[in-house]
Structure formats: structure tokens, C-alpha cells
Amino acid sequence: MRLIVFLIGFLPLAALAQEKAGRTCRLLMLGDRGSIPAPLYLHDGTTAREVEVPRMNLSAPYEMPPGALTLRLLPAMPVEGQPVNPAAPSGAVGESIGSFYLLVTADPSNKTVPVRMQVIDASADKFKNGQMLWYNLTANDVFGQVGKQQVAIKGRSRVITDPPASAAEDYNVNLSYRIAGNPAVYPVCETRWIHDPQARSVLFIINEGGSPIPRVLAFPDNPGNAKQPAGKNP
Numbered sequence: 001m002r003l004i005v006f007l008i009g010f011l012p013l014a015a016l017a018q019e020k021a022g023r024t025c026r027l028l029m030l031g032d033r034g035s036i037p038a039p040l041y042l043h044d045g046t047t048a049r050e051v052e053v054p055r056m057n058l059s060a061p062y063e064m065p066p067g068a069l070t071l072r073l074l075p076a077m078p079v080e081g082q083p084v085n086p087a088a089p090s091g092a093v094g095e096s097i098g099s100f101y102l103l104v105t106a107d108p109s110n111k112t113v114p115v116r117m118q119v120i121d122a123s124a125d126k127f128k129n130g131q132m133l134w135y136n137l138t139a140n141d142v143f144g145q146v147g148k149q150q151v152a153i154k155g156r157s158r159v160i161t162d163p164p165a166s167a168a169e170d171y172n173v174n175l176s177y178r179i180a181g182n183p184a185v186y187p188v189c190e191t192r193w194i195h196d197p198q199a200r201s202v203l204f205i206i207n208e209g210g211s212p213i214p215r216v217l218a219f220p221d222n223p224g225n226a227k228q229p230a231g232k233n234p
Contacts, residue, residue: 023097024061026221027053029104030137030204035114036106041074043084048077053104058202058219061099069093071102073113091117098123099223101202103135120202124223130163130197136205138214140177142188147171147195153205155180165195177214188214198222 029036033055042051044065052059053073072088089110093100099122107116120135127133136142136153143152147164148171165171175188199220208215 023064023066024099025064025102026061027051027059027102027104028057028219029053029055030206030217031055031105031208034106035108036104037075037113040113041077042102043072043074043078043088045070048074048084050077056217058101058221064093064100066095068095071117071119073104073115073117075113085112087112089113089115089117091119093119096123097121098125122200122202122221127160127200129200129223130195131200132161132164132218133200133202134159134161134205135203136214138177138205138207140179140212140214142175142177142205142214144173144175144188146173146175146193151175163195163197164193165197168195168197170194175216179212186213188216193218196220196222 025042027042036053038053039050040053041048042062046065049062051062069092071091071093072084074084074088078084087110089107089112091102097119101120101122103118103120104115105118106114108114110116120133121127122133132146134151134153135158136155139155141152141154144150146161148166149161149164151159151161153159170192173193174190176185177188178185199222201218201220203216203218205214205216
């Protein structure tokens with residue numbers, strides 16, 4: 001089993017400052033790139049820019065305009081004065097959403113750009129420093145002990161959990177999973193992770209390579225560090 005994990009009241013002051021400074025977007029691709037072209041260009045309804053769409057990494061943060069947006073990924077810069085191709089993959093960002101992640105996955109059915117986009121709300125008032133945002137993209141329930149927290153992430157669900165530790169320290173992790181319709185419990189991992197109180201962590205639970213054992217991928221995001229590097233997953 002291969003497990004890759006990289007974890008490096010009141011709104012936290014750093015996160016509040018970041019939200020006031022402006023909305024940002026970080027992109028992430030899960031799975032194989034396949035025939036997905038590079039570079040890609042993110043159009044926010046008004047302007048387009050070349051963006052990095054790293055595989056199994058978070059990109060650097062990109063400043064985004066306020067208000068409701070319709071995002072599109074394009075294979076080339078749009079021609080000035082010409083409408084953007086409506087067949088390009090798109091994602092809606094609500095006016096109330098602050099910073100966000102843009103999850104990109106392969107979609108061979110889209111002949112313009114073979115990807116699908118999913119907007120993940122990472123507003124600082126909803127997802128705070130030290131917390132963990134779990135996205136279970138499998139049909140299996142995953143549960144167990146993560147530091148001082150008991151976690152339970154149902155299949156095809158999203159949940160935010162409180163910080164697993166009180167300080168910058170390592171902590172125990174013991175995760176298991178259950179297949180729908182089967183009461184048996186199977187192990188995912190038993191290990192130790194490191195907590196960074198200044199960073200929030202977004203985690204994806206995926207199936208890979210036909211294995212029934214869920215794989216956990218985790219990425220740190222420090223909203224208070226405007227010059228933070230791209231996330232890393234070896």
C-alpha cells in the first residue's frame with residue numbers, strides 16, 4: 001500500500017488579512033494528465049492568464065477578482081474582441097466565496113479541453129488555520145483517529161475537522177475504511193503526521209490503480225503567507 005501524505009469563535013488574523021487583501025485561487029490536478037494540454041489559460045469572465053495546473057500539487061496562489069465569476073480553462077489565450085468558446089470546461093464561483101481551490105480532473109468527453117473543473121470554497125471564515133478539509137472521492141466510508149480528533153468521512157462527502165493538535169507537533173493517525181454493504185473494517189494507515197498551526201490542510205481520499213484501499217493525499221495551504229510556494233507531494 002502506498003500512502004502519500006504531506007502535511008506540513010474568531011477568524012485567525014493572518015487568514016482575515018489574506019481575505020481582505022483579495023481573493024486567491026490555487027489549482028490542483030488529481031490523477032494522470034493523459035492528453036491534457038499545457039499550458040492552460042484561466043479566463044475569469046473578463047481576462048485570461050496562463051496558469052500552472054500541477055499534478056498532485058497545489059499551484060501558487062493566483063489573485064482573482066471579486067464578485068460572482070464563471071471560470072473557463074482554455075487551450076490558448078482568447079482572441080481580443082472574440083467571445084470565449086462556451087464549450088470550454090467551466091466552473092462557477094459564488095459572490096460570497098472568498099479564496100478557493102480549483103480541482104481539475106481528466107474528462108475525455110470535452111473535446112475543447114479534456115478536463116472537468118470543481119470549485120472548492122476555501123474562504124477564511126469557513127476554513128481556518130489548523131483545520132483539515134477532507135474530500136472523500138471514493139464510495140467507501142473512511143474513519144478513525146487523527147490526533148485528538150475522531151474523524152468520519154462518508155463516501156462521496158466533504159467535511160472540515162478541527163486541528164488535530166494544539167501546537168507544532170507530530171500526532172498519531174489511525175484510519176480505516178468500510179465498503180458499502182460490508183460491515184468488515186479494513187485498514188488504511190497507522191502512522192504519524194506533523195501539524196502546522198499556521199497552515200490549513202486540504203485532503204483528498206481517492207482510489208487509484210484498481211486498488212480497493214483508499215489513498216490519502218494532503219496539501220498544506222498557509223493563507224497568511226502571500227509568497228507561499230506551491231504545495232509538494234513527492
